[in-house]
Amino acid sequence: MYTEKVMEHFRNPRNVGEIKDADGIGMVGNAKCGDIMKIYMKINNGIIDDVKFQTFGCGSAIASSSMATELIKGKSVDEAVELTNKAVVEALGGLPKVKVHCSVLAEQAVKSALYDYAQKNNLVVKGLEDFNPDEDVHEH
Amino acid sequence: MYTEKVMEHFRNPRNVGEIKDADGIGMVGNAKCGDIMKIYMKINNGIIDDVKFQTFGCGSAIASSSMATELIKGKSVDEAVELTNKAVVEALGGLPKVKVHCSVLAEQAVKSALYDYAQKNNLVVKGLEDFNPDEDVHEH
């Protein structure tokens, strides 16, 4: 079902936890659908120094969160904004079709945290102009 | 499916054959339904001295013919007329439901031969008053 990479990230998720004085926090998904992701970021000089996540969700949701945080850790805000769900899926070596929405959720969570950071700091981040943090990624 | 008695009579049918100068011959059934029985009798002084049969039909048809001829051999015409299909079934230790018509056929074949004998000899045989040798025993 899941690739070895997915299972590895699920078994040993990287960057689990909270950041108390985070510069940006994003939370997406809803409990109804069975997945919620919350991402915390510490950003210094436009660089994501630290990132942590908390996820309520299935194996691929947890693995996607773990992978997404890994992919943006140490990156600049501008680079992080460009993270796509596709990149997450690829880095995980693929996801089952019915689980692809988990990677979309991860992308949204990252964007959501960056958006929060931008709002708080009155910044305009290229690529977040159209971002709506309250959008639901599930097609019900 | 068949009792051991049926199988025994089927394996070794008694009284198979023709009687060239028979005193009574009866033939019942039709090829359409897959069973035809022909019974030949040699009758002396009202006693069935010899009886033979030929049958086109299934295992129970052959066993029923064999048993019926055994049951009437050496009997008087009046006794033979009283042979019922039930007696044949009982003597065979039973027949499957869908095969009971074979025993009816055997009863009819015996009656038919006796009827032929009566006709040829201008006799009235008690029990054959209502007998119609052309009646079909199958309920189509």
Place this chain on the structure above:
Amino acid sequence: MGKKVYMDNAATTQTKQEVINEMIKYFNEMYGNPSSIYDLGRTSKRAINKARTSVAKFINADEDEIYFTSGGTESDNWALKGVANANKSKGNHIITSKIEHHAILHTCEYLEKQGYEVTYLDVDENGVVNIEQLKESIKDNTILITIMFANNEIGTIQPIKEIGKIAKEKGILFHTDAVQAVGGLRIDVKDLNIDLLSMSAHKINGPKGIGALYVKKGTKLDNFMHGGAQESKKRAGTESVQNIVGFGKAVEILEENFDEHIEKITKLRDRLIKGIKDNIADIKLNGHPVNRLANNVNFSFNYIEGESLLLYLDMEGISASSGSACTSGSLDPSHVLMAIGLKHEIAHGSLRLTLSDSNTEEEVDYVVQKLVDVVNRLRVISPLKG
């Protein structure tokens, strides 16, 4: 490899060695078609009739009231479509419940498309159907009541005797899906006024892909599988002789030590429930506290999601099941957990552990211990806890 603990016996069971031993000779020794009249065929015919006798005896039915099918799903499809079709002139209304297996619910939906009307009864928080609502739902055109004997997810046992009595009084046919109940409690179709009952072998240590439908003599039921004259012309298709033989044997084994079997499983179940309750906070036992299947344990663990739970348990060698949507590829969690009133996020965090008499106390304790760890780990990751 580490420890292996199978606790998903409501999903399917291991085929018992004695069952396999019985089946094996019907593969390449006694392989005749039961419809054939030669010796090899008659041997097969006898074998399936022997199994039929065992199955019939087990539920106090007559032999000629048992028809073999390809499983519980076919039995359910046949019962519902067959009754609906055959009783069209009488009416087009069917009563069922909201917590039936999909084999019933999706068949009902299909029948709705064909012009039938279906009432889906509510259940209370323990998963028991509402008898008052049932009585009120009965109309002149009601032709069938179909209520499962015991639920596959939460184990709740329905008041079947009461329902059977109501159905009988009103002259309505009564079908029950007893796929989960058959291994868990004694069933007497005559005493319970059951007209049709579905069974499946693979839930009671028999092979997969074989089941039966009990049809009370005189019940108006159209055929579902059309073709050859097998099963007294009621269910066409060359009989799965080896599977039928296995089904028969599984029933015989069950019958032999029924009370012992149930007692053992009940003890394990209660130990498991106690273990979980004593060691994990923020949980809820789903299903009826007393009227539940001997082998069924179903808990919701707040703040966590079922699939993750299952996967972590799998890593510890534990096989279990969940009512979470993520295990089925849909988004909504189990309709059963919704029907008993659980909130979505709670339903997502449910775990079903179903026992067999091969499980041990040691295994139960192992599962509790691992469950404590795994629930803790997932709660640490969860944004909901805190």
Place this chain on the structure above:
Amino acid sequence: MGKKVYMDNAATTQTKQEVINEMIKYFNEMYGNPSSIYDLGRTSKRAINKARTSVAKFINADEDEIYFTSGGTESDNWALKGVANANKSKGNHIITSKIEHHAILHTCEYLEKQGYEVTYLDVDENGVVNIEQLKESIKDNTILITIMFANNEIGTIQPIKEIGKIAKEKGILFHTDAVQAVGGLRIDVKDLNIDLLSMSAHKINGPKGIGALYVKKGTKLDNFMHGGAQESKKRAGTESVQNIVGFGKAVEILEENFDEHIEKITKLRDRLIKGIKDNIADIKLNGHPVNRLANNVNFSFNYIEGESLLLYLDMEGISASSGSACTSGSLDPSHVLMAIGLKHEIAHGSLRLTLSDSNTEEEVDYVVQKLVDVVNRLRVISPLKG
């Protein structure tokens, strides 16, 4: 006990030892439910998908075009009812032949009761459907043509490619019951324009109670078995994993030595036909002289009846079949033998011998020898001969 010769392979076959060996571990070792997400479940899932690949490859279909069913009968029921239901808005006319298996004919009769219209094509004296009549029968409301690939009684192979072409030209769905054909000739569903095709494992040395329906991608087909999400939500019911694995293995074995297998059986068949023709008078070979299944021999013996013949052969250890009514409990002989124009009494005296590659020349000669005796004995008893 004496010699045993099984020559009723069209009725069912012996499950091959290699097939059993493959199945056995899916009973009590890898017994997981394929829908379960833990290791044991995923193992079962992989096993059925491996079998799916083998079956697909065998008829040049794609994997996702193969759905497992409980046998040939279910496949036929599903194809016909599923197409009829799903294409109601297009029309209600179905074309079939007079010599189909009862799984087709009785399903057609059921559909007629539901308001569908069915044309039953005639066949010629060799059992070949009338292509002209087929063309003439096609109407604007024709939604399905279902013609069997090869006949189970007389072995006649139909002009499937021609029929497929006609169906395609007219935009009508084409189903073929290939239950008997699968083991006897190479089938390429793409080349033959087949939209739906029925198979059954027990006719090719696989287990009983498992089959498949090939459904070309994009074919409008309603579900027949409603319930769980198995088989891509197209066929509900817990998969008979062990049976599916056995089916897959049987196909693999067949594939491996297909040409060799067919050549061997054809040789045996021709030796048997020659032996019977050379030694028994007043007989008729039924079915097509050339376009017939490699394993099928069907003769009518004048003056005698089939059941007696079978029973006497059984006493000599020979298992065979007949189209006589008496073997089925009905009064009319086989509809197939009637359709090719046999007189009743001739049809009653028919014998079908169907070979497998386990049969030997020595067995063939033994059967001929015993047949001579038995036919003689029965002709002596017969009132028709003389």
